[in-house]
Amino acid sequence: MERLIKQTENPSLYSYIVSYDHGNAPNPDFNICTLAICKPVIRRCAKIGDIVLGLSPKRMGNHIVYCMVIDEIVEWQDYYQRCKNLTDLNHRIPTDKNHNGDCIWIHQENGEYALLESKSGHDESCKHRDLYSGKRVLIGRKYWYFGSNHPTHYIQLPNAHLSVGRGHRKTTEQQLINEFILFFNEELKQRGIHSLGKHGNYFA
Template sequence: MAVTMSKIYRYVVRVDKGFAPNPYNQFCTLACCKPKIRKGASPGDWVVGFANSSRGNSRLIYAMQVGEVMPLNEYFEDKRFRGRIDNIYYENNGELKQKKNKFHDEKDYETDVGGKNVLIAKDGMWWYFGNKAPDLIVEICNDDAKAKYSRVEAIDRLLFNGRNYMVNGLLGDEIGILYSYLMNNWPDGGKIGEPFDAPIHPKCG
């Protein structure tokens, strides 16, 4: 798989409620939280979210290749995305307003609006695992003894357990290894598991 010029954003999904990311209704979107990722990513880039340390940081919550990058207000107006739980920002007199919702409130406004955009996964190029998150070290690195060490090194480079996100530090083979594993096991992609956490107010990490 060619990944030339693609960026790979990695971060920890500290709270997984099906809101950010939102894997429902045949789409995977990142519309809130992670403003620097949403502001910086372009179509063709990858976003990879890992579980928090209490669940095992080498477990994969989701991975998606960005298909569209859409301003928040355009997302709100797009008929494809009406009614989605993360579609909460609309324009009024030139200013973005927050729609009343169960997930974010005024304390989250600056973070959400600061990201400017919504990332929409490319059709067939997203995998959301949630509570069925596979452990990449176990699953990828142990299925081929001959390639074990090179895969361990590649996955170690891909993993991230910091507070914000990471986009550098890769050699180029990491997403290809991950993509092959995902396609071999879930060729159609999509929503595979359910969110880890109960639907209460999330705090973005």
């Protein structure tokens, strides 16, 4: 039975609104969760062991879209090679405009990045935010994804301490984090969720 536990002594918890849940940010497919685009400050500042919590917009109830523990952080210039060479990531290179792969920037020999077509909606104006402000890709193999598209498991936060408006919220107070972990694990137990991974869908 998989449960959320602290992987490091004093993790931070980052919470933010998943404004567009189309499988790109986060990408929860194939038993691995990645945050490669959007939320540049979180990607730049988070560390291994931190918890990332994505919430639906207020109009959709601020329920939990996903919860991920970061177990690996990859620099963007290395991400394409990882996606190209490793079987657990190679489906993340988008093949057309309807593909939800998040490895949308290809590092070229001349040092520049080329943008691939994808479902992300990102264009050249997003390059600085994705690559130079965010810099890194967050990877988690311990995650629960419930989705925004009519989720079966509609979990709302027990209080407003972790909720967020614009941007994101970084929580370092360990008592609050401990309380969230207890709450989240109880929700998993009550709903009969015993495994990691996807337990819902994003918008097509």
